[in-house]
Amino acid sequence: MGLSAADLDENGLKIGISPEHFRAVAMPLLFDHLNAQCEGTVAVNRQARIVWMSDKYASKIGLADGHSALGREIEDVLPASRLREVVDSGEPSLLDLMPFGDEHFVVTRIPLRADDGQVVGALGFVLFDRARHLKPLMEKYGRLQARLAETERALLQARRARYTIANFIGTSAVATEIKRQARRAAQLDATVLLRGETGTGKELLAQGIHNLSARANGPFVAVNMAAVPDNLVEAELFGTAPGAFTGADRKARLGKFELANGGTLFLDEIGDLSLPLQVKLLRVLQEQQVEPLGSNQVRPLDVRVIAATHVDLEARVAEGSFRADLFYRLNVLALRVPSLRERxxxxxxxxxxxxxxxxxxxxxxxxxxxxxxxxxxxxxxxxxxxxxxxxxxxxxxxxxxxxxxxxxxxxxxxxxxxxxxxxxxxxxxxxxxxxxxxxxxxxxxxxxxxxxxxxxxxxxxxxxxxxxxxxxxxxxxxxxxxxxxxxxxxxxxxxxxxxxxxxxxxxxxxxxx
Structure with missing residues (x-):
């Protein structure tokens, strides 16, 4: 089918134009348009030396004309420029704020390539010479940042301990003594083992110890070992690498140890932990580092562990269902929480x-x-x-x-x-x-x-x-x-x-x- 006059325009852009011809015709048009609309344009070669600068740009930065900048390294003229990075990486920087004196320029940078694809230089445009032109975008960004900060604060608040030692109500001799021991434990950063019957207030005391310790501003994370299925305990405690097992999240999942980093991890019903996981828990406690499930990288930790149990751990050790070395590691500061019958x-x-x-x-x-x-x-x-x-x-x-x-x-x-x-x-x-x-x-x-x-x-x-x-x-x-x-x-x-x-x-x- 033949082409009519309507298929052509004054610039020679016709229907079915080859990519090479289109590039040859369109690129000068694109450059001329950007150069006319922008506040300044600069180009550098492979060595990041200036090969061309518009007079508008030169005037903006205090030069007589663009010719006076030729041959100079870009940083000599524009100290904060990142055109050298674009040349080295071959990756564009589409939107950035570049400081210059007391001002900030909104700039974009793109690599220049030869016909064989090799990077031969880079081109930079000053889109706006005032960041105020980006006010709508910056306001939206600010709102998103504020929302993110609010969510992070809410999450941190959810991980804060609510109770203090004063919330352990009672003035009996045994209640007074356990509160005294808890306050003493709060001043030390050692592992604590809370022992006592179910319902006596072991988690309340754990939160109280955390809130009175030097870690009070850090997170308090609680895990009930008896409530987590055996096949999920390792992932729950230590986290997982992306796709660690079938059905796992494609993203990495933080375990409770990492969530408690900088704070306290409360392990309730520790006596229900299986023997294989007891070995891994012991290693984490000793080394203060965790290796997520499916990962070969260890991550450092700064976590204090408070464990609790209502079972006789010594009997469990004697019968072989609880490791003696883990018991000794947990039993550094042992507090016996009295039953209600005792007070x-x-x-x-x-x-x-x-x-x-x-x-x-x-x-x-x-x-x-x-x-x-x-x-x-x-x-x-x-x-x-x-x-x-x-x-x-x-x-x-x-x-x-x-x-x-x-x-x-x-x-x-x-x-x-x-x-x-x-x-x-x-x-x-x-x-x-x-x-x-x-x-x-x-x-x-x-x-x-x-x-x-x-x-x-x-x-x-x-x-x-x-x-x-x-x-x-x-x-x-x-x-x-x-x-x-x-x-x-x-x-x-x-x-x-x-x-x-x-x-x-x-x-x-x-x-x-």
Missing amino acids: REDIGALVEALLDDIAARSGQRPLELADDALALLAAQPWPGNVRQLRNLLERAQLSADSGPLDAAALAALLGTAGAVLAMPVAAARAGAAPDASLGARPDAGQDAIRAATPDARPGEGVVPLADALAHAERVALRAALQACGGNRRLAASRLGISRAGLYAKLQQHGITR
């Missing part, structure tokens, strides 16, 4: 603080407990410790109607064991004989509770709490043994205490059968 005198303060927190979270008025309800709580075995106490109070908050909650209502939430323990507390407050609450009728305990309410017997003397608690414990022990047919192992399990603890209490109360 019953703190229950009143704990109940008050927990009820306030529950009310604040639920938006309801704080629940009030009657004196007999508090005495009942103090008599419980609390196998779940403070966590179990909080759970009970949350249920009580939801079920309460109005007025103080008494022991009878609380016993219903506690179940059979709570009702058994409620009997001696109510009987003692009612002035009954020591074992009067063990009547034959199933509802005798509830009758005693109702009879023991403050309005039932006004003016009667108050039984010392220690006596009431001792009596409650004695009756609970006898009731458990009777319910279990004398099987002490089963009775100890039902009461939520160890068999050795049961024997000690039986001896303390003189119960021989």
